[in-house]
Amino acid sequence: MGYKKRFVFENIPDLSGKVAIVTGGNNGIGFITVRELVRKNAHVFIANRSKEKTESAIELIKKEIKKDTVEFLQLDLKSLNSVKKAAETFLARNLPLHILVNNAGIMATPFETTQDGIQDQFGVNHIGHFLFTILLLPTIKASAPSRIVNVSSVAHKTIPPAGIEFDKLNDPNAHSTYIRYGQTKLANILFTTELNKRLLGTNVYCNSLHPGVIKTDLWNSLVSSWSSWKKPFFHIGTLFMISPEDGALTQLYCATSPEIEEKNLRAKYFVPYGELGETNAQAKDEELAKQLWEFSEKFVKEKLGDDIFSTIG
Template sequence: MTFGSVLTQTFTTPKWNPKTGLPDLTGKIAIVTGASTGLGKETALNLSSKGAHVFCVGRSAEKTQAAVADIISKSGNTNVEFLQADLMDLASVESAADTFLARNLPLHILVNNAGIMESPWGLSKEGIETQFATNHFAHVVLTAKLLPVLEKSQPSRIVILSSMSHYANLSSQKGGIKYVTSWEQDKYDAFTRYGETKLANLHFARELQSRLDAKLGVDSKIYVNAVHPGIVRTELQRTMNPTAASVIQPILISAEKGALTQTYVAASEDIEKQNLKAKYFVPYCKVAEISADAQDKTQAVNTWEWTEKILKQQYKPDWTFGL
């Protein structure tokens, strides 16, 4: 699948909609990161509208609680809660997971949605470059903490937001991610780095499914999939180069449309019926091919091992994913 064909798909009329396409989700528990706005908020609304109990992860209590109130009023479902986590602070991420785990609830759906794009140079609390910290490392740590409950709650899903940017033919991306061991401002290119983080999302999704299947058997009912949502009008463009942002304005789709594909992957019965694992979905609700770099098993293993290495080095010396 080419970059152009994914773009074209964004502008086809969606045939699927969550109202008729999803089963009753009463009794299902979901966590959605980045639910204060944009695609995360729409996904939380779609799931709660079908009866799921949804935990909305956000860094700002004020902004995310306002989103929760809006979701409750639109869905009529009062089982929507705020879970505080700043993805730029891994202790905060683990603490959010602990808060959830203390409730002794099952977990059927984890949507690793939060993200930033082309942000200016910066470092997280642990000293990890900002885009990699938010888009990849924080979600790896969150997923590791929640994996035991996802295993116990099978059938369960992990949905990872990637992007068509993973296979933009950037010169620095040929051959994949640059596995740095120290983060250097002078080598930082915000556009390229975003693409690298979205490639890391795909490597993580595929390698996680592969390791889960090796541990639990190929018949296990944890489904890990990745999504490109479309080119969507959200707050993601806030840090984008203003000229580039104005050029893409006319081609942006609404957050409501953009959230369709990830909602489908999170909760449609098709995923289990068709045993869809380690796939990449594009608008609307279609499986697509990924770049050669993303398909490369060696690169996926390298990304996994590098991730553990960075987390040991910059977070906790004994950190391990445990798979």
């Protein structure tokens, strides 16, 4: 892709004593992220829906790294009750949390709604991570210096002029599958912006990123919806995609690089490999970021009760 690697695995510092959670860490760039955090002595939880797939990933890591500081944490981002239970399960361990990588996501899937009745891409890619992060926030703050990493995408630029059309999220005819995806990736950046405002005065560093165009299974849903004549072009395009190993580098930079603290990098958007990137105008819209937060908070409270955030300082 022509990216210069200013950050590689060898640049990750020793993470002894650090605890991390990586959502969707059983495959793709999430798996590589977990593997390299464990390699550098972090205690890592893979937060994922499938116990079977996650345990297989854990065994692969243990076999290669010869360390057992990696665990499964049950998390289904399509269910707010599951998200709440996952946070409670982790918090019951009374461990610190130094690194949260909100990596899991779905891309350009056919229209469905989550168990809570919201479009599934928006529910998984944003709402689920929103709730998970907020519930873990007191521990993240108490563990500072700490990091929150939200995996976005250059697809945040593929959106309607308004950015996120909240009133059309559940309209299956309002947007294409990829535009729906783009809105969720914009939400990742806007969530980072508003969360950073609320973290002023703390040593919690929250940033977002585009990991690159990566050859992973994430493309399957989008390509399966294409006409047969288009599919050969995708296979040609994979020749120019980067590997999951390279794709994980930018989120590992955000999660571990000493530069984040040394340069006080907050609410930034990074591109491969640890470079500051440029977002579109909608991603810079602080009013839209506030509106997204209020929409997300209201939605969660409607589903789980007004007291869901009562313990959050």
